[in-house]
Amino acid sequence: MGCPFDCIFCNQKKISSTISAPGPADIKxxxxxxxxxxxxxxxxxxxxxxxxxxxxxxxxxxxxxxAVQPYLKNGQVDSIRLSTRPDFIDSHILELLSEYGVKTIELGVQSLNDEVLKKSCRVYNVDDVFKASHLIKSFDIKLGIQLMIGLPGDKYEYDMDTAKKTISLKPDMVRIYPTLVIKDTALEVLYEKGWYSPLSLDEAVNTTKEMYLYFIANDIDVIRMGLYPSEELRSSDTVVAGPFHPAFGELVEQEVFYDQVNYLLKLVNKEDGWGNSLFI
Incomplete structure (x- = not known):
């Protein structure tokens, strides 16, 4: 809803499982x-x-x-959160959102590499992301950053550089999504012509793991990894290709745990006095 652009990877109806957005009258x-x-x-x-x-x-x-204000005023609801694009943020918009009780804005950044943004038809550039992020924080609104890995033109080094730049923005939270080839998107056309290859599941898990560790080491919450496995996404024809897994975040966390156990086992083998047992 709202976005006037056709990004190369996007079919919002299939991703969100919503054919039409509810109107203001439906909110109550x-x-x-x-x-x-x-x-x-x-x-x-x-x-x-x-x-x-x-x-x-x-x-x-x-x-x-x-439509939400009665719930804020009577205390049933604490705040409002919304998602938007970096190029649709300015001081006038933020004044309006603040007035109506918006406390968190998540920006669909996707990448902090201009080449990747251009190939994904995102229109804005990295400077636009930095400007929007700083402006949001200046209004004392929590900042969320949504990232994608495996976009056209992307590579591991770009993903880690994006993570580094994201940390410099000091967001309150991050989401990481591996790119999927969704039916009826421009990316599907590129994939069918052999001009785009998605990440494998192992590649997506490993890259997400490295970014996840980088973020939590810098006190940034990673609140989601992988798209929500809606019925639409899990249907047989929605995801044409790519590293989709209904429990993608758990796969990443398992890899983190596996690495930690391996590290501790190496310590047990090297250090005297540890005995033969390891308690976790």
Whole structure:
């Protein structure tokens, strides 16, 4: 919803399993339904995801945000979170969002390499990402960065450089998604013509693991790894190719644990006095 561009990898309807976005009039029914399933002492956010919120018409943004205000005022909901593009952030937009209680903005950055951004038809450049990120933080709004690995023109060195640049932005959270070839996208055309090769599952897990370790070592939360395995994504024809796994994040965490155990076992073998047992 909202995004006016056709990025090479994107088919938002299939990724989000949503044919049409709910309107402002639908918000109350949706929120009430979910509030009934959440313990009242939980920290509750209302999130506008599945597109670029700040790219939709300003009046429509206000209608969506206004529909949430009763829940903020009565304390049922703590804050609002939304996702958008770096090139649809400016001080006027942030003033509006702050006024309506938005506390977290996640930017769909994807890469901090200009060549990769260009080949992915992202329109903006790395400087735009830095400007938008600094502006968001200047409004005391939490910053989330969404990254993708394995995009056209990407390579491991670019991914690690993107991680390094991301850390310099000091985001509050990061998501890492391996690129998938989704049906009815421009990337599918490139793949079918042999002009694009996705990462293997092992490559995607290993690269994500290195980025994950880099982020947590710098006190940045990694709140998701891999796309949510919706019914649409798990259907037989949605993912044409690429490292899709319904528990991708767990695969990454398993590799981290495996590496830690191997490291400790080497210490046990080298050091005197450790005995023959290792407790974890």
């Amino acid at each position: 029914e949706i929120v009430d339904k979910h509030l009934n399933t959440i313990p009242s002492d939980s920290h509750i956010e209302i999130a506008f995801f599945g597109g670029s919120f700040t790219a939709i018409d300003k009046e429509l943004q206000i209608e969506y945000l206004a």
